[in-house]
Amino acid sequence: MKMLASDYDGTLHFKDGYHAEDLEAIRRFQAAGNKFGLCSGRPMKNLLELETKDIRFDFVIGASGAAFADKGKIVYEKTIPYPTFEKIYSLMDGHNLFVSTKTGMYGSLADIGFLTGWCELADDLASPDLVQDQDIVHVSIEYETLEEIEAVLPRLEALRNEVAFYQNGPSVDFVPKGYSKKRGIDFAASFYGLEAGQVACIGDNYNDLPMIEGVPDSYTFDFAPAGIQKKAKHVVSSLAQCIAYLMEEDNENTGE
Structure with missing residues (x-):
């Protein structure tokens, strides 16, 4: 049995939606007795709402490793202390800020249109006290350019002893201290009694680096940033191709 942990945005789901060949490959992978799940920077509450009749997840790793669910049941979900959140809030500087709690989602501006597409039900975070x-x-704070992120890096580094953070395109995601996508995958492998050789991951962006660098059987795409391609063990054109390689490896190992 193999376990594949997949990023969501830009890996499984694209601007034009899911790709039919990927969904079919996932179904074949699961039908063969393997486990397929998400490993995303998105909060668990949102990820658990993504299952449809066309796709189901054996597991979900959310908030960049700070939350884990098995077949829709949350096993753990760690939190960020409110005093730490206040410090993150001070970094907003007029940019869009998004907060997820165990019970709700909030956007920092009256116009939270930037959330459209995956959390339209977010409430307006008029004051940080609303989540105290x-x-x-x-x-997550959404900056307009990578240069803005570089400019705020010294202030981000000052929080490293209190919270983990990862660049995701022009955004920065903040999750509970000590957690990463790699740590979430390690927990999932242990939870299912799997060894390192049975585990693979695939992602497309810089926030995926902890798992791409840490999981020996790692995949990314030929359209991913060059720095990501350099770190991954395999470069593929699609999630379906990744799954085809994994199933071919499995057949070779079993002598089929």
């Missing part, structure tokens, strides 16, 4: 008594699981 809630369990904060994920925070």
Whole structure:
């Protein structure tokens, strides 16, 4: 049995939606007794709402490793202390900020149109006090350019002892201290009793680097940034091709 942990945005789901060949490959992979799941920077609450009749997940790793669910049941979900969130909030500087708690989602501006497409039900975060008594699981600040992120890096580094953060395109995702996509995958492998050789991952962006560098059987795409391609063990053109390689390896190992 193999386990494949897949990023969501830009890996499984694209601007034009899911790709039919990927969904069919996932179904074949699961039908052969393997496990397929998500490993995303998105909060768990949102990820658990993504299953449809066309796709199901054996597991979900959310908030860049800070949350894990088995067949839709949350096993753990870590939180960010409110005093740490206040410091993150101070970094917003007029940019879009998104907060997810265990019970709700919030956007920092009256116009939260930037959230359209995956969390339209977010409430307006008019003040950070609105989440003071809630369990904060994920925070994201959306900057307009990579240069803006570089400019704020010294202030981000000052928070490293309190929170983990990962660049995701022009955004920065904040999750509970000590967690990463690699740590989430390690937990999933242990949860299912799998060895390192049975585990693979695939992602397309810089926030995927912890798992791409840490999981020996790692995949990315030929359209991913050059720095990501350099770190991955395999470069493929699609998720379907990744799954085809994994199933071919499995057949070779079993002598079929």
